[in-house]
Amino acid sequence: xxxxxxxxxxxxxxxxxxxxxxxxxxxxxxxxxxxxxxxxxxxxxxxxxxxxxxxxxxxxxxxxxxxxxxxxxxxxxxxxxxxxxxxxxxxxxxxxxxxxxxxxxxxxxxxxxxxxxxxxxxxxxxxxxxxxxxxxxxxxxxxxxxxxxxxxxxxxxxxxxxxx
Amino acid sequence: xxxxxxxxxxxxxxxxxxxxxxxxxxxxxxxxxxxxxxxxxxxxxxxxxxxxxxxxxxxxxxxxxxxxxxxxxxxxxxxxxxxxxxxxxxxxxxxxxxxxxxxxxxxxxxxxxxxxxxxxxxxxxxxxxxxxxxxxxxxxxxxxxxxxxxxxxxxxxxxxxxxxxxxxxxxxxxxxxxxxxxxxxxxxxxxxxxxxxxxxxxxxxxxxxxxxxxxxxxxxxxxxxxxxxxxxxxxxxxxxxxxxxxxxxxxxxxxxxxxxxxxxxxxxxxxxxxxxxxxxxxxxxxxxxxxxxxxxxxxxxxxxxxxxxxxxxxxxxxxxxxxxxxxxxxxxxxxxxxxxxxxxxxxxxxxxxxxxxxxxxxxxxxxxxxxxxxxxxxxxx
Numbered sequence: 001x002x003x004x005x006x007x008x009x010x011x012x013x014x015x016x017x018x019x020x021x022x023x024x025x026x027x028x029x030x031x032x033x034x035x036x037x038x039x040x041x042x043x044x045x046x047x048x049x050x051x052x053x054x055x056x057x058x059x060x061x062x063x064x065x066x067x068x069x070x071x072x073x074x075x076x077x078x079x080x081x082x083x084x085x086x087x088x089x090x091x092x093x094x095x096x097x098x099x100x101x102x103x104x105x106x107x108x109x110x111x112x113x114x115x116x117x118x119x120x121x122x123x124x125x126x127x128x129x130x131x132x133x134x135x136x137x138x139x140x141x142x143x144x145x146x147x148x149x150x151x152x153x154x155x156x157x158x159x160x161x162x163x164x
Numbered sequence: 165x166x167x168x169x170x171x172x173x174x175x176x177x178x179x180x181x182x183x184x185x186x187x188x189x190x191x192x193x194x195x196x197x198x199x200x201x202x203x204x205x206x207x208x209x210x211x212x213x214x215x216x217x218x219x220x221x222x223x224x225x226x227x228x229x230x231x232x233x234x235x236x237x238x239x240x241x242x243x244x245x246x247x248x249x250x251x252x253x254x255x256x257x258x259x260x261x262x263x264x265x266x267x268x269x270x271x272x273x274x275x276x277x278x279x280x281x282x283x284x285x286x287x288x289x290x291x292x293x294x295x296x297x298x299x300x301x302x303x304x305x306x307x308x309x310x311x312x313x314x315x316x317x318x319x320x321x322x323x324x325x326x327x328x329x330x331x332x333x334x335x336x337x338x339x340x341x342x343x344x345x346x347x348x349x350x351x352x353x354x355x356x357x358x359x360x361x362x363x364x365x366x367x368x369x370x371x372x373x374x375x376x377x378x379x380x381x382x383x384x385x386x387x388x389x390x391x392x393x394x395x396x397x398x399x400x401x402x403x404x405x406x407x408x409x410x411x412x413x414x415x416x417x418x419x420x421x422x423x424x425x426x427x428x429x430x431x432x433x434x435x436x437x438x439x440x441x442x443x444x445x446x447x448x449x450x451x452x453x454x455x456x457x458x459x460x461x462x463x464x465x466x467x468x469x470x471x472x473x474x475x476x477x478x479x480x481x482x483x484x485x486x487x488x489x490x491x492x493x494x495x496x497x498x499x500x501x502x503x504x505x506x507x508x509x510x511x512x513x514x515x516x517x518x519x520x521x522x523x524x525x526x527x528x529x530x531x532x533x534x535x536x537x538x539x540x541x542x543x544x545x
C-alpha cells in the first residue's frame with residue numbers, strides 16, 4: 001500500500017526510530033527520544049551529512065497536521081475529511097478561540113446546533129480537554145473549541161455564533 | 165547532614181553550568197567532591213546518611229542497566245553488536261590492563277582499572293548523539309549497540325569481582341536461583357505489576373522504590389551481591405513495562421546518582437596515593453585506545469577510518485560505570501586514578517563529539533588515500 005518501506009526500530013537508551021526512503025531517494029528519519037523531544041532528520045540523496053530539527057510533541061503534531069494537508073491559520077486549525085463511500089460526504093473539523101463576546105454563555109444559550117447544525121465536540125481550557133461538553137457547558141474567554149460539521153455549517157457557525 | 169545539603173546545593177549550581185555549556189555534569193560533580201572533601205578543603209565528610217544515599221544511587225543506576233536489557237531486542241542485531249563489541253572489548257581491556265600492570269598496580273587492581281578503562285559512559289554517548297543531532301549518522305546505531313554490549317560485559321565483570329574467593333559453582337547457582345525467582349515473579353505477576361503501574365496515585369512510584377530497595381537488602385541477607393540482583397530485577401521487570409518503570413525510578417536515580425558522584429569525589433584521596441605521571445599516562449592511553457578500537461570498528465563495519473573517528477568521538481567519555489567499579493572494588497590508588505580518568509576523558513569526549521564533524525573532514529582529506537577498505541579479518545583480533 002505504501003510506496004516506501006517504513007522501518008521502525010527501538011534503540012536502547014535513546015527511543016524509537018522511524019525511517020523511510022522517498023521515491024526520489026531522499027531519506028527521512030524521525031526519532032522519538034526518551035526525553036520526550038522529537039528529532040527529525042532529512043538526508044538528501046547523494047549527500048553525506050543530514051540536517052536535523054528538534055521539536056516538542058506539540059510542534060511535532062503541528063508539523064504532522066501540515067504534512068497531512070490540513071490548513072493552519074495562526075492558532076486556528078482545520079482538517080477536512082472526505083468519505084468517498086458516503087456519497088462524497090465532506091466533514092470538517094475546525095478549532096476556534098472563544099471571544100469575550102460569547103463568554104459566560106452555555107452551548108444551550110447560544111443554540112449552536114439549532115442555528116448552524118454544527119456540533120462542539122471538545123473544549124480545551126488551560127491544557128485540559130473536555131470531550132463532548134454537555135449543553136449546560138459554560139464557555140470562557142480563551143477556550144479553544146473543536147467544532148465538527150460540513151463546510152457550510154461551519155461558515156454559519158463563524159457568522160452566527162462567533163460574532164454574537 | 166549539613167554536608168550533604170551543601171554538596172547537593174553546589175552540585176545543582178554546577179549542573180546548571182554544565183547544561184548551559186552542554187558538557188556532561190559527571191566530571192563537575194566529582195571535582196566538586198574533591199574540592200569539598202579529603203583532598204581539598206575538608207568541609208564535607210561522609211557519614212552514614214551520605215553513604216546510604218550513595219548506595220541507593222549505585223543501586224538505581226544498576227536497576228536501569230537491567231531495565232535496558234531486553235533479550236529480544238539484543239538478539240536482532242547480533243553480528244554488528246558482536247563485531248564492534250569484541251573489537252572494543254579486546255583493544256581497551258588489553259591496553260588498559262597491560263598499562264595498569266606495567267605502571268605498578270597489582271593484578272586485581274589492574275583488572276579493575278582495565279574494566280573502568282574499557283567501559284564508556286552510556287549516558288554521555290546517548291546524550292552526545294541526541295544533543296549534537298547525530299542520531300541519523302550510520303555510526304549512531306553501532307555506538308548504541310556498543311553501549312549495550314559494554315553493559316553486558318559490565319555485568320560479567322561485576323559477577324567475577326563479587327564472587328571473590330567463593331566457590332564459583334555455588335556462587336553462580338545462587339545467582340541463577342535469584343534470577344529465576346525474579347523472572348518467575350515478573351512472569352506470573354505481570355498482570356498485577358501492570359495494574360499497579362497504571363494507577364495514577366502514589367502506588368507506582370512507591371512500589372518501584374520499594375521493589376528495588378527490598379531486592380537489594382534481601383540479596384545481601386542471602387549472601388548474593390546486591391548489585392547483580394538489582395540488575396536482575398531490572399531485567400525481569402523489563403519483560404513487563406520497562407518504560408513505565410524507568411519513568412517511576414528516574415527521579416530516584418537522578419538525585420541519588422548526584423550524591424553518589426559527589427561523595428565519590430569527597431572520599432577519594434587524590435594527594436599522594438598515585439604519582440601524577442601514572443595518572444597522566446592512563447588518561448592519555450584512555451583517549452588513544454578508544455581511538456584505536458574506534459578506527460578498527462569503523463573499518464570493520466563501514467570500511468572507513470573516518471567512520472571510526474566518529475565512533476571514537478562519541479565513546480571517549482568514561483563515566484558512571486567506571487566510577488561504580490572504582491567505588492565498589494577500587495583501592496584508594498585505583499579510585500584516584502579512575503576519578504581523574506573520568507574527569508579527563510569525559511571533558512575530552514564532550515569536545516571531540518561536538519567538533520567531530522569538522523575534525524573528520526580534515527582527516528578525510530588525507531584519509532582518502534587509504535584506498536579500498538581494510539578487510540574484516542584485520543579487525544578480528
